[in-house]
Amino acid sequence: MLLAFDRLLLPSTVVRQSIYIFDGFNVALSPTVQYDPVTRVVTLGSPRQSEWLKPGQPYKIVFTIPSGNEDNNGLRAIDRATLDPASERVIGFFTDSAPTGTPGPPRVDFCTDVLPIFQQHCSAGQCHGEPGPTTPSSRFPDGQSHPAAGLVLETPGGVLSTAIGIGTRRVAIGSNTGPRTLPQSPGRMFGLDMPIVDPGSAANSWLLYKLLLAPPPPPGTPPSVRRKCDGSPGTPPQGGYQPPVSYAVLSDAERARLADFIPGNRMPYPPDPASGDRRENLTVGEVQRISTWIAQGAVTNECACEP
Structure with missing residues (x-):
């Protein structure tokens, strides 16, 4: 079951008891909840250990509105705005027979679908490339390049160790309110102590919102493609x-x-911000690929070039 919104949602309110489903006997169900900020779609799925919607039965969806600013129940947008109290907040429906052959999201391959985007758009020397020797300058007086915010997106190892972490999740510098490196429980404010990449939760991944800050490129911009060994x-x-x-x-x-709510520059940052050139920005499809990769666990692989 998919619910689309026109505003970005505060992730911590999506997973709380903000969307209820009741059956014909007014018994509340407990669906699994996923939220994709690229499409602003909330997916309500089958509970892992209980029966889900039965064919030919009546159900209703009920949205709650917080009673005040201190009430953390109910859906909120990123700026803590609530649903319009005058809007329809109870939706009744009947289920049909389960369709056969309904396609789900394809598996996103890190090496083919995700790493080429990072390498083409995010790995310039002054951005998130691997550190290494470079021409001494005012930016790099020691002759060594240093990735912005310590985030390396050029290689699988860099992504794993600086964006996802080894055995833990890394907290994005711009979202961290203190000297801690581990994420705390979700805060009331959007982005507070948000991991750079939270495996399994695109909605709680700082990187995705940095990418959403950049408007899409002009229509017809070709997508990023993996390169062969000969280039x-x-x-x-x-x-x-x-x-x-x-x-x-x-x-x-x-x-x-x-x-x-997201301090700093958008990603990717244009070489000449004043020009308005958007050709280096990610397409909606590319951001969606990264979002799906994160939702599927943000698995990284060693990537060999194609022969």
């Missing part, structure tokens, strides 16, 4: 799952709201 284009991307609901690209107004 020529190789395997085209295999990801790009589109959910079976219509959704709009993030609006400029919502992107501006997001910028109030």
Whole structure:
């Protein structure tokens, strides 16, 4: 079951008791909940150890509204705005027979679908490339390049050790309110102590929101493609799952709201910000690929170039 929203949601309110499903006997069900900030779609799925929706039965979805600013129950947008009290907050429906052959999201391959995006858009020497010798300058007086915020996205090892961490999740510097390196329980404010990449939770991954700050490139911009060993284009991307609901690209107004909570530059940062050039920005499909990869566990692999 998919629910689409026009605003970015406060992730901690999505997973709380904010969306209820009741059966015909008014018994509350406890679905699994996933939230994709790229499409602003909440997916309600089958509980792991209990029966789910039965065919031909009546159900209703109920959305709750917080009673005040101190009430942490109920859905909120990233700026803590609530649902419009005048909106319809009870949706009744009947289930049909389960469709057969309904496609789910394809498995996203890190080496083919994700790493090429990082390498093409995020791995310039002054951004998130591997540290190494470079021409001495005012930025690198020691002749060594240093990745921004210590985040390396150029290699699988860099992604694993600086974005995901080994045995733990890394807290994004811009979201951290203190000298801790481990994430605390979700805060009331959006982005507080948010991991750079939270395996299994795209909604709680700082990297994804940094990418959403950049508007999409002009139509027709080709997607990032894995390179062969000789440098020529190789395997085209295999990801790009589109959910079976219509959704709009993030609006400029919502992107501006997001910028109030995500300090620093958008990703990727353009070589000449004043030019308005968007050609290096990620397409919506590329950001969706990264989101799906994170939701599927953010698995990294050693990636050999194609022969």
